[in-house]
Amino acid sequence: MTSRLKLWTRFGTCLAAAVPAAAMALPSDGGEGGEGGEGGEGGGSLSQYRLMLDSAADPVYAAEASLRDYAGAAHAGYAQSAVAAESLRTAIRALLDAPSQESLDAARAAWLQARQPYLRTEAMRYYDGPIDGPASEIRAAGPEPRLNAWPLNEAVIDYVEGDADAGLVHALDIPITRDSILSRDQVSDEADVTTGWHAIEFLLWGQDRSATGPGDRPYTDYAAGEPARDRRRTYIALLADQLVDDLRWLEAQWDPANPQAYVHFFLGLEQHEAIGRILTGAANLAGHELASERLAVALDSGAQEDEQSCFSDSTRQDFVFALEGVRASWYGRDGRGLASVLKAVRPALAADLDARFAKAEAAVAALPQPFDRMLVSAPDSAERQAGEAAVTALQELGAGLRDAGTALGVLVIVSGV
Numbered sequence: 001m002t003s004r005l006k007l008w009t010r011f012g013t014c015l016a017a018a019v020p021a022a023a024m025a026l027p028s029d030g031g032e033g034g035e036g037g038e039g040g041e042g043g044g045s046l047s048q049y050r051l052m053l054d055s056a057a058d059p060v061y062a063a064e065a066s067l068r069d070y071a072g073a074a075h076a077g078y079a080q081s082a083v084a085a086e087s088l089r090t091a092i093r094a095l096l097d098a099p100s101q102e103s104l105d106a107a108r109a110a111w112l113q114a115r116q117p118y119l120r121t122e123a124m125r126y127y128d129g130p131i132d133g134p135a136s137e138i139r140a141a142g143p144e145p146r147l148n149a150w151p152l153n154e155a156v157i158d159y160v161e162g163d164a165d166a167g168l169v170h171a172l173d174i175p176i177t178r179d180s181i182l183s184r185d186q187v188s189d190e191a192d193v194t195t196g197w198h199a200i201e202f203l204l205w206g207q208d209r210s211a212t213g214p215g216d217r218p219y220t221d222y223a224a225g226e227p228a229r230d231r232r233r234t235y236i237a238l239l240a241d242q243l244v245d246d247l248r249w250l251e252a253q254w255d256p257a258n259p260q261a262y263v264h265f266f267l268g269l270e271q272h273e274a275i276g277r278i279l280t281g282a283a284n285l286a287g288h289e290l291a292s293e294r295l296a297v298a299l300d301s302g303a304q305e306d307e308q309s310c311f312s313d314s315t316r317q318d319f320v321f322a323l324e325g326v327r328a329s330w331y332g333r334d335g336r337g338l339a340s341v342l343k344a345v346r347p348a349l350a351a352d353l354d355a356r357f358a359k360a361e362a363a364v365a366a367l368p369q370p371f372d373r374m375l376v377s378a379p380d381s382a383e384r385q386a387g388e389a390a391v392t393a394l395q396e397l398g399a400g401l402r403d404a405g406t407a408l409g410v411l412v413i414v415s416g417v
Contacts, residue, residue, distance in 0.1 A: 049276020051409050058409050059345045063271045069336040070278055071263050073328060075254035077121045082247035084114035088200075089240035095222055096233050104219040108204050112314055115197065118148075118247070119321035123329040126284040127277040130253035130262045138260060139253075143246040146185055150198045151305050153191040156184070157199055158232065160207055168194065169232045176234045178242060195239055198309070203236045205311040208304065211372050214313040272410050275338060279405040279412045282329040286360065287398015287417040290322055296391045299384065304372050315371035319364045319390070327357060330401065338404070346407045356393070356400040363393035 091110035095103040125132050125144060135141040155166040174180055185194040193199055206217030222233055253262040266274060294315075298306040309315045330353070331337045343350040366386045368374040374383040398414045405412035 047270075047273065049280070049405075049410050049412075050270070050272035051406070051411050059407065061341050061345050061408070063275060063338065063341050063408075065336055066332055066338050066341055067267060067271065067274045067278075069332040070274075070329065070338075071254060071256075071267055073333055074121070074124055075251065075256070075263065077117065077124075077325075077328075078247060078251040078254060080117040081114070081121055082244060082251050084117050085240070085244045085247050088114040089244055092200075092236055092240045095219075096224075096237060099219050099222040099224075101219050104204070104217075104222070108312065111197075111201060111204055112312065112317070115309075115314070116317065116321045118197070119318060120325035120328060121250075122148075122289075122322050123282045123285045123325040125281055125289075127280045129266075129277065129281075130250055139262065140249075143249065146182065146195045147243070147246055148197050149186060149190070149193045149195075150308055151191055151310075152193040152198045152202060153189065154202050154207055156192045156194060157202060157235075161209065169235060170228050172227055172231070176231045176238065178238050181235070181238060182242075195242060197243070198311070200236060200239050200243065201309060201311045203232065203239070208311050208313060208372070211304075211376050212370065214370075215311045272408070275408055276405065276410045276412065278329055278338065279401050279410060282326045283398045283401035283405070283412050283414045283417075285322060286326045286401065287395050288415040290319060291391050291394035291398065292416055294318065295387060295394070298371075298375055299387050299391070302375050304375060307371050307375065310372065313370040313372065316364075316367050316369045319367060323361060323364050323394075326397070326401075327361075330357070330404075338408070342404050342407060346404075349404060349407050353397075353400045353404055356397045360390075360393040360397040363390040366390070 088107070088110040091103075091107040095107045097103075121131070124130075128134065128142075130139070130142055131147075132142040132144040133139070154160050155163060156168065158167040158169040160166050168174060168176065168181070168184065181194050184192070186192055202215075204217065205215035206221075208215040210216075221229060222236075223229055224233065252258050255261050256263055266277070269277075294308050304310050307315045308318050329337070331339045339350060339353070342353070363386070367390055368377075368383045368386060374381075374387050377383040395417050398417045402412040402414050402417065
């Protein structure tokens with residue numbers, strides 16, 4: 001196994017506790033509601049992201065156009081994701097109306113398609129924005145934990161190998177409702193996931209016991225007329241509704257036409273504070289979440305359960321489209337992103353970051369498909385070497401985005417990098 005940077009796991013979304021005291025002392029010099037409070041809104045005047053630089057060294061630039069581009073892309077990204085989730089819900093309803101191999105295959109294809117726009121939005125995590133921020137007086141807690149939690153203990157949902165009566169589906173004394181599903185989500189263990197993308201994935205594919213293909217749940221699991229099957233039908237329909245509702249809520253938080261939307265707070269931030277949020281999300285998705293949690297952990301354990309989308313064997317697309325989201329956060333639409341700002345301030349560093357993006361994208365494109373073939377390969381195999389190369393390239397990209405923040409006078413902390 002090649003050497004890699006130190007890996008930390010279970011990285012929290014709040015960075016305030018890790019910020020040096022000097023960087024926290026700067027009063028707010030603008031921003032709707034002020035900064036402070038774990039990236040939240042209102043009250044306080046602390047700076048989370050702006051570095052305390054000598055005024056002679058503090059770079060001078062204007063990033064307003066880039067920040068507006070990011071906000072517009074966030075709104076569009078969640079809107080696209082919600083539309084795709086609605087298509088998935090339609091396909092699931094068609095499966096329930098007429099269970100067959102064809103309708104099950106169509107629902108599976110819709111899940112794979114719906115994941116893609118959502119994965120592109122994942123770079124908007126890690127700074128306590130709408131997706132993963134805490135509850136406040138004006139906003140509910142972000143839905144990310146119930147949208148995308150994994151790994152998943154399948155036995156809390158439905159039957160598994162060796163236990164034909166496992167899970168909420170078979171707990172006939174408990175009604176299947178949205179409340180009963182959510183109230184049991186990750187209560188005693190973070191793997192006891194009952195809702196979200198991967199719960200739907202499991203209900204569509206079933207357990208994956210093959211190193212060469214996905215799970216193979218029979219379509220007859222959705223034939224009406226038997227208590228457990230009827231409960232399973234209700235369960236997956238409710239999950240699809242919850243998914244759409246959560247994504248529509250996220251779309252609304254970035255909608256400038258919504259007077260209570262988070263986007264107004266974001267666009268009112270002093271530019272360093274807004275840039276800090278953008279780069280914190282992009283750098284931590286690439287350098288920590290993708291590199292460590294989703295790739296290095298699986299490589300180190302060799303366990304199929306550590307593969308993110310293990311039931312559908314679509315983990316490689318998780319990397320491809322999440323990295324597209326990192327790219328979009330940095331380059332923006334039509335070249336209007338922060339890359340253009342850095343190029344004017346530090347052209348050599350901007351060019352270096354271009355090279356890091358190209359390296360990471362090539363490494364991700366080279367990941368084996370199916371992903372679990374790599375996990376069971378020998379340590380010196382070409383598949384393993386491809387995985388290790390992707391870990392390194394993604395960590396280097398995270399480090400490059402962190403360094404871009406420094407060049408722009410912004411503190412960016414990337415766990416383990």
